[in-house]
Amino acid sequence: MDERLWSAYDAMGRDYQERAADSGPGLYTQELLARGAVVMAFDASPVMVDLTRARIADQAQVDQAVLGQPLPYPDGAFDVIVCALAIHYADDRAVAFAEFWRVLRPGGALVISTQHPTTDWLRKGGSYFDVRLETDVWHTEAGDQPVRFWREPLSALCGYATGAGFLIEKVIEPLPAETMRGLYPDDYQKLTTEPGFLILRLVKPRDPMAAIRP
Numbered sequence: 001m002d003e004r005l006w007s008a009y010d011a012m013g014r015d016y017q018e019r020a021a022d023s024g025p026g027l028y029t030q031e032l033l034a035r036g037a038v039v040m041a042f043d044a045s046p047v048m049v050d051l052t053r054a055r056i057a058d059q060a061q062v063d064q065a066v067l068g069q070p071l072p073y074p075d076g077a078f079d080v081i082v083c084a085l086a087i088h089y090a091d092d093r094a095v096a097f098a099e100f101w102r103v104l105r106p107g108g109a110l111v112i113s114t115q116h117p118t119t120d121w122l123r124k125g126g127s128y129f130d131v132r133l134e135t136d137v138w139h140t141e142a143g144d145q146p147v148r149f150w151r152e153p154l155s156a157l158c159g160y161a162t163g164a165g166f167l168i169e170k171v172i173e174p175l176p177a178e179t180m181r182g183l184y185p186d187d188y189q190k191l192t193t194e195p196g197f198l199i200l201r202l203v204k205p206r207d208p209m210a211a212i213r214p
């Protein structure tokens with residue numbers, strides 16, 4: 001098996017796009033562009049990079065880069081970073097948060113979403129406090145696709161964030177969009193009663209000492 005966790009997305013790329021037309025590769029880039037932002041985006045999977053480029057043409061720079069490794073951007077380059085449903089694939093989450101901190105300007109914000117740790121624990125069993133690689137199997141047109149991800153407790157994720165210097169401004173356990181009720185009634189019902197995802201809004205304080213003062 002390919003050791004790189006994003007290889008599943010190389011294999012699934014087009015299938016993922018078709019099934020997730022309202023959440024697939026490049027959607028956040030497109031939405032941010034529509035709101036007037038100047039956007040730079042990256043993904044580790046060359047296939048997902050190509051699909052995003054095809055979606056947004058030359059309106060934004062889209063790079064192939066790996067979350068959890070040094071990013072190809074200068075210090076303080078960004079006002080806001082959006083990292084949707086990818087941090088659980090990064091082998092080194094501490095480095096991922098340290099790099100987000102580095103490339104964000106003081107006063108900037110990181111909005112990051114991931115699978116809810118409680119749900120991962122209930123689905124996979126063992127100790128809630130385990131930090132380990134898990135495997136889901138996604139059923140795609142091309143056949144069953146194993147998708148590996150890091151499962152860990154909430155305190156581990158928050159620890160990487162605060163360890164890098166971020167302040168946690170907001171914690172959101174999102175409910176499904178109303179449009180899901182008709183389109184995906186089973187998922188809608190499930191996500192209305194069980195946590196599916198977790199979103200953190202983190203800020204890089206203008207005054208770094210704010211992170212350690214009581």
Ligand SMILES: C[S@@+](CC[C@H](N)C(=O)[O-])C[C@H]1O[C@@H](n2cnc3c(N)ncnc32)[C@H](O)[C@@H]1O
Pocket residue numbers: 005006009010020023024025026027028042043044045048065066067068083084085086089090091
């Ligand atoms: C669940 S998809 C999320 C895509 C999009 N952000 C969305 O919300 O629909 C996860 C994405 O993370 C990418 N990925 C996986 N491991 C990565 C890594 N270490 N660095 C950067 N991207 C990675 C995959 O290629 C895939 O495009």
